[in-house]
Amino acid sequence: MKIRAERDDMSAIERRIADFILTEAHLLRDYSSQQLANALKISQSSVVKFSQKLGFKGYPDLKYSIGESLARNESSDADLPVRPEGKDSHAVLAENLWHFKSLAEQETRLINPPAKLDLIADLIDNANKVFIIGLGEDGILARAFTMRLTLLQIDTALHCDTAQMTTRISMATPGDVLLLFSEYGQQLPLCRIGRQMQEQNGKVVAVTRHNANPVRALSDESLLVSAHDDRIHIEPLLYQAALRHLLDTLFMILCEKKPDQLVDYASNLDRIKDLHNQ
Amino acid sequence: MKIRAERDDMSAIERRIADFILTEAHLLRDYSSQQLANALKISQSSVVKFSQKLGFKGYPDLKYSIGESLARNESSDADLPVRPEGKDSHAVLAENLWHFKSLAEQETRLINPPAKLDLIADLIDNANKVFIIGLGEDGILARAFTMRLTLLQIDTALHCDTAQMTTRISMATPGDVLLLFSEYGQQLPLCRIGRQMQEQNGKVVAVTRHNANPVRALSDESLLVSAHDDRIHIEPLLYQAALRHLLDTLFMILCEKKPDQLVDYASNLDRIKDLHNQ
DNA sequence: TTAACGAAGCATAAAGTATTGACGATGACT
DNA sequence: AGTCATCGTCAATACTTTATGCTTCGTTAA
Incomplete structure (x- = not known):
């Protein structure tokens, strides 16, 4: 359901x-x-506006x-007889987790329309250099x-360190792209780097959760992820799975744009394989 | 549908x-x-009466x-939609990829029986120290x-470098575990490290593709992955997704074994979040 | 501080729905 | 055949629900 995906982006009332x-x-x-509005102690027009905002008539x-x-x-539900909640075999555990990953993936797909992915793919494709940063x-x-892009012969610089990145960015040229990976988007050092990039006329793409946050606010474009679970230790797994898939999709789009590189890609893969085999 | 049943004893208009x-x-x-009435050239009230007669409000x-x-x-009907092979919108592309990931995950689950996962989880849980190596x-x-294990307070050392790892392993004690990540399992340096580990009475767990290969042959236990695709650039995506899920499952099993650590886990996560926020 | 924006509510216009009562057709009983 | 009851239909209308324009308020950026 689309609502679940958009939920993060809503005001308090809308979330209610x-x-x-x-x-x-x-x-x-x-x-x-009107009744719904009463039940929630809000105005009827808010309900209507909410509906329209989601794209309904x-x-x-x-x-x-x-x-x-x-x-x-x-x-x-009737198809899958009884959702086996209890701590059954680990097979069930695994299956269950996959189910939730699928949901997260679906939600994530919904909030990243193809047009947006296309646009971001173009940005990356046309950039002289792509900068990527992500902490933890x-x-x-x-x-x-980064590895994927490099294999596609896209000049990519990764840093897990803000200091290094700052000096690197200072060499950015217009048309370059910076990808800011930040699940919660609260990291102020990243915001600084983003602004620095924009001062040099580079584009900034946020890769973050689908809620209001500083990193996203600052960015020109964003890849958004929706992934939720009550169990605190599960939620990151869902986030990572959903984001990974989103990036994989982006990668596939890039592959389509660069069919010639794809040939090299294969040989690069092979070369890497051999590299470590003595 | 109720309508079909009642259809027989209806007036002409009602049947329309x-x-x-x-x-x-x-x-x-x-x-x-009203529109329905117009379409049928009847009055709007007839439509309403019809609805009520059938028991609707x-x-x-x-x-x-x-x-x-x-x-x-x-x-x-939609359960088995026609598999949309053509290069449609990117949404289809993404959906399709997910489908193949699901298949890979399923295959992978089947070749790693719960008992084996349990055993490996025990190895990790009981080890003094866990060593992990993976190149590229x-x-x-x-x-x-490694991050996940560390958050669970398991003492884990990661290396992406065989030289460093060799010296590290020399300090291993019996009961320690080494995880060798190697998709194709052909890397001889890794085999050497594995043997070194065994000489010190440590356990070696291979994490590799489900085929015959040196790394797997040498190991005491193995996590196996099955993921195939004709498109050379897609196959790694499937491998990574399936393996990731397998590791996530292992992680969940470990969580069950260490319910007390799970509490710390949450606070650790928070602490990390704050860390980067200035 | 002010301008600009968005979120929310209120009042009201517009749209949609339900009810009433009138009319004609049908069929049963006298 | 005549009368009456019943049913189905419709038009008019009362009522409910929904959509929109306008105002206010709080937040953000300049």
Whole structure:
């Protein structure tokens, strides 16, 4: 459901509405926009505006859609007999986790429309040089993506260190791109680097969670991830899986744009393989 | 659908309505009662009466139900959509990739039975120290897994460099574990390190593709990955996704074994977040 | 500080829905 | 055949619900 994905980006009231719809969807059937508003102690117009913001024609249209997806879900619930919540075999554990990863991936796909990915792919493709930075866990996916780009013969510089990056950026030319990996987007040093990049007429792309945060606010474009779980130790797994997939998609788009590099790509891969084999 | 049953004892006009709903259900979404009446050249009130007669509260209620049952039916159709092979929108591209990742994950799950994962989790849990090595792309997941273990307060040393690792291993004690990340398992330097580890009575776990290879042959235990695709640039993506999931699963198993560490885990995560925020 | 923006509410216009009552057709009983 | 009851339909209208324009308020950027 699209609502779940957009949830992060909403104001307090909108989130109230979203949560109600997500948790009490079944009640919605006999709620008019006014009743829903009353239940949430907000104005009826807020409900309508909420609906429209999500791209529905109006409240009835939203309601209709909720009905649909509700029906869809419960009919597929019947397919998978009983969600085996208990701590069964680890196979179930693994399957379950994959299920949640899939959900995160879907949500993430919804908030990153193809047009945007295309645009970002173009930015990267046309840049003289691509700069990438990511600290801590963010660094891992940053590194992985750097490798991919390098294999595609795109000149890419990775740093896990703000100091180094600052000096590097000072050499950026217009048209260069900086990718800021930051799950929560709160890192102020990264913001500084982003601004520095913009002063030199470079583009800044944020790679972050889909909520309001400084890094995203500053960026020219952004890759957004939606991934949630109550279990604190699971949530990062979902974030990483969803983001990885988003980056993989971007990579595939780049591959399409550079079919000739793809040939070299293969031989590069082979060369690397041999490299370590003595 | 109830309508179909009742259709027999209806008046002419009512049957017209019923037939329209049954055949053109998809149009109904954007029809008001008035529009429907116009389309059928009947009065709006007839439409409403018809709805009520069938037991709905009114026309919107009927419409809602139609939407539901429409969704239910098409969702079971949609389970097996025609696999859209052509290079459509990038959304399809992404969806398709995810599909293949899922397949790889499934295959991978099948060749790593829960008992084996349990055993490896125990090895890690009981080790004084865990050593991890992975070169190139293998290094990325090695690093990610190292971070997870460290957050669980497991003493873990990562190296992306065989020379350093050799000296490190010389300090290993019996009961320690070495994880060798090597997609193709051909790297002889890694084999040497593995043997060194065994000479010191440590355990060696290979993390590699599910085929015969030197690294796997040498190891005491192995985490195996199955991931295939004709497109040379896609295969690594599948390998990484499947392996990542396997490691995530292992991580979850470890979490279960160390429920107390899980509490610290959360605070560690927070601490790391703050760390970078100035 | 002011300008600019967005979020939320209120009031109200517009749209949509339900009810009423009138009319004609049908069919049953006298 | 005549009368009456019933049903289905419609037009008019009362009512409900939804959408929109306008105002206010709080936040952000200049």
